[in-house]
Amino acid sequence: KKKVSFTKEQQALMKVIIDAYNKHQIPQDVAKKLLQDKYSTEENFLLLTEMATSQVQVLVEFTKNIPGFLSLDREDQIALLKGSAVEAMFLRSAQALNKKMPIGHTEVLEERIRKSGISEEFIKPMFNFYKSIGELHMVLEEQALLTTITILTPDRPYVKDQPAVERLQETALDLLRKMCVLHHPQEPQYFARLLGRLTELRTLSHYHAEMLASWRVNDHKFTPLLCEIWDVQ
Ligand SMILES: O=C1N(Cc2ccc(-c3nnn[nH]3)cc2)c2ccc(Br)cc2C12CCN(S(=O)(=O)c1cccs1)CC2
Numbered sequence: 001k002k003k004v005s006f007t008k009e010q011q012a013l014m015k016v017i018i019d020a021y022n023k024h025q026i027p028q029d030v031a032k033k034l035l036q037d038k039y040s041t042e043e044n045f046l047l048l049t050e051m052a053t054s055q056v057q058v059l060v061e062f063t064k065n066i067p068g069f070l071s072l073d074r075e076d077q078i079a080l081l082k083g084s085a086v087e088a089m090f091l092r093s094a095q096a097l098n099k100k101m102p103i104g105h106t107e108v109l110e111e112r113i114r115k116s117g118i119s120e121e122f123i124k125p126m127f128n129f130y131k132s133i134g135e136l137h138m139v140l141e142e143q144a145l146l147t148t149i150t151i152l153t154p155d156r157p158y159v160k161d162q163p164a165v166e167r168l169q170e171t172a173l174d175l176l177r178k179m180c181v182l183h184h185p186q187e188p189q190y191f192a193r194l195l196g197r198l199t200e201l202r203t204l205s206h207y208h209a210e211m212l213a214s215w216r217v218n219d220h221k222f223t224p225l226l227c228e229i230w231d232v233q
Contacts, residue, residue: 132200
């Protein structure tokens, strides 16, 4: 069994990120609404919109707790949030939906997504991603670090000081690499598999941008926060 040791800084960083990841969860009342018995397409879409709005609020709060994030240039902070919002939301949603739920809850949620007016061409890659995340059986530390790494992607549009973001992302990558060795000693490629999910996330966010255009056409309403972060309307 390979020995993995963490520096004091890495232990402190992990604690801060895990606390932030646990603290900022979707309010249970919003998640519970998803399990109500309503099934019209419009109502499903509205519920997913409500969930997504809540996810963005949770994302902003989580991001503010990433060590070093608030020391970045303020405009770069906004550029990172806007650039990663869809990817971080899909990653967080996939991780949440893969969590153990009471019998039948997962199926209800999956059905709601399928019956929400989202076109099949988007549903397919979305569910492939959701299932591929489930197969990884990530521990909480890996989930929180992967979300952090997604947010701290230096090459988002309009980021001015990319090296500053790279330094933060590399710290999280070093920690994630060690976490993978510690929790998945039998799978030397596990870390590479996790990073491969980030590529799949980028594809999903391109699909999402296309969907937004089509939803706008058939006049789906979004909340002000989603319009702001998704550059809609
Ligand atoms: O809503 C989703 N869900 C259900 C969902 C989301 C979050 C939690 C949760 N529980 N606790 N914490 N989080 C549970 C279920 C889900 C699950 C997996 C993947 Br992959 C993706 C999704 C989306 C993300 C948003 N889109 S969206 O296209 O941006 C869109 C916005 C408005 C209308 S449609 C739809 C699919």
